[in-house]
Amino acid sequence: MRIAMIGTGYVGLVSGACFADFGHQVTCVDKDTGKIDGLNGGVMPIWEPGLEALVKANATRGRLTFTTDLPAAVEGAEAVFIAVGTPTRRGDGHADLTFVFEAVRELAKVIAPGTVVVTKSTVPVGTGDEIENILRQEGVTEVSVASNPEFLREGAAIADFKHPDRIIVGAEEEHAREALREIYRPLFLNRAPILFTARRTAELIKYAANAFLAVKISFINEIADLCEAVDADVQDVARGIGLDNRIGPKFLHAGPGYGGSCFPKDTLALLQTAEGVGVAQRIVKTTVEVNDDRKIAMAERVARALGGEVKGKRIGVLGLAFKPNTDDMREAPSIPLIKGLIERGAEISAFDPVARLQAEAMFDGIEFADSAEAAAANADAVVIVTEWDEFRALDLGTLARSMRGKTLVDLRNVYDRGDAERAGLDYFGVGRGRLNPS
Template identity: 60%
Template sequence: MRIAIVGTGYVGLVTGTCLAELGHEVTCVDTDAAKILGLKQGVMPIYEPGLAELVAANAAAGRLAFTTELGQAMAGSGAIFIAVGTPARASDGQADLGFVHAAARQIAANATGFALVVTKSTVPVGTGDTIERIIATARPDADLVVVSNPEFLREGTAIADFLKPDRIVVGTEDARARAVMAEIYRPFEDICPVLMTGRRTAELIKYAANAFLATKITFINEMANLCEGVGADIGSVAIGMGLDHRIGRSFLNAGPGYGGSCFPKDTVALLRTAQDHGVTLRLVEDTIAVNDARKRAMARRVVSAAGGTVAGRTIAVLGLTFKPDTDDMREAPSVALIETLQRQGATIRAYDPAGMENAARMLDDVAFLNDPYTCVKDADAVVLMTEWAELTRLDLDRLGSRMRRPVFIDLRNVYAPALLERHGFAHAGIGHPPTATPWTRRGPDRRAALLRTRPDGTERRTGDRRHRAQEAPLPA
């Protein structure tokens, strides 16, 4: 089937490429001429493992094309997918549907026969009705049927999520539309359930799923706080919970709070929709508030591990994106952490395998380094923010030897406390007790052994003339 995709962002590009991989003839459309030119040349506008190779293969096979001309893409297409951005409005947090509405008007203007208008973008309940009205007003003669088909793609695993999905949700009451959508997704008949629902129900399923997962993350983070208070270990608690098949192990990794393009935006949008309809979603309200507070609390955790102050000290941050295998910095917990530490006088050095270019647009006065070992040079503490594969297998001896003080704050619980201690690190993590006095612990760095304490509480170095001038008060 010929299919047009409006929008070549994260959802549109992955959807179009994977539909081409299924054998459909897909044309992706975008108003950004530079982006389209780049895609034709194999330049990806986003980082997603395996995407560049899949785009190249399907373009070479003639199943995937890119254009700025919507009419050209729609010619002969049985379905036009709307996959444009729906960012949160600054005024109230509700989804901004300006791009969706503009796409609907352009589709109506170029319609020539029967086709489906499939909303792939994440949109509030009732958006399909609005799209239908826009099309009817612009082109009363157009034979277009509006369908909801929410995406369930995780950044970093989006291709696998599309090609091996848990479920496919299609929202429409139109028999012709159900037949076309069944044909598009026929390759998945024996792989996963294809749930046919009403259009509003499909729109709500997406928001409900994301809000539940955000709540699950927030719950385990609160349990981590309790573990620290009672002397329990959150890792074992999560395993014990996850072994219950009714709960499951996924999304039970305690950390610095959720971020990214979906959970923060979608939970707020769901809350606004409920408020518009006079419904109270207290659990979602609390999830949003607790998560926002947790991001700020992570900076206090770093300050505590650094002896009560970071003023005049250098903090190395490893991992910036909200999760590994993406370059997405939207709502990343690292941003709140870094900005808070900077306000308290810290100097920040940072490294991320893919996110530094985007991070540089959001953060000022941060030194971005090309590898983790350069990043931690002369640092007073290192913070692990994102569990990239390369950051889960660091050479801890090498890392500690380059630091001024071997203090490791692991906000993803990647490294066992006992392992960090064996390598000479004072440590703090999530959901287990930190080292009692992390700032005074000394590790494998020989320079740390040169530190001596004066009676007045200041440090001096002995045996190394180069560092005699580097004196700072020790915290009480």
């Protein structure tokens, strides 16, 4: 099938490349000339494992093209996916649909009858209805509108797209359902379940899924605090409850709080949707508050590990991206941590394998190291913020000898306390018994 993908951000680029890899003819279109020029030259606008090779392979085979010309991209397309940004609107927490509706109005000028317009962007309930209204206002008829939310994890997006837990399609017309069934037919070999729902239901599924995962994270983080108070181990607690099939082990890893482009934005948007219709969502509201408080509290946690004072102390920060295998700094826990430490008078040396460029544009007055070992050199404390694989097998003895102090604050529980102490470090994990070792 011929597919047009409006937007070459994270969702649009990954989806477009994977659709092309299925054998579809895909044209990705974006207003950003620099981004399109880069993609045509093989330069990726985001860092995602395997994406560069996938894009180049399908571009070489002629199945994947990039352009700024919307009419050319849409011409002959049987389905047009909208994958533009829906950031949180400043001041009120609503999802900003400006880019979505702008794309629809431009699309209305060139779209042909029989085309299926599909929202891939994460959008509030009722957005599909508004898209239909805009198309009607622009005189467009015989066009179907569907919702096909994405469930991609940054760092594992290609695998998630090709081996999904489920494919959600929200559509009111059989024509749209048939088009999306054909687009995703290659995945049926993997027995990927496809669930057809009403359009509004599909829009809500995306928000409900992310909100539930966010709840699990905030829940285990509060349990971690309790573990520190009663001298229990949150990792064993998480294993103990995660072995229950009704709960499951995923998203039960205590840490500095969730970040990224999805959970913070989607939980706020869900709350705004609920408030708009007068329905309380107390659990999600509390989850957001717990997470916000937790990220802010991480600087104080480091200060406590250093005896309550960080002024004049040199602190090595390992990991800046909100999670491993991505360069995404949006809502990353490292941001309030570093800002809080700087406000308290600390000197920061930071290292991240891929997010340095994004971090340099975000932070002033900190040193960026070229390796974990360089970040730790002469530091009074080292803080593990993002659990990159290369941080999992550091030579702790060498690390300790290079440091001025001996404090290791492990916000991801990568290391065992005993191993760290044998290496000569004072270890502070999250929820691993009392905060201050006896």
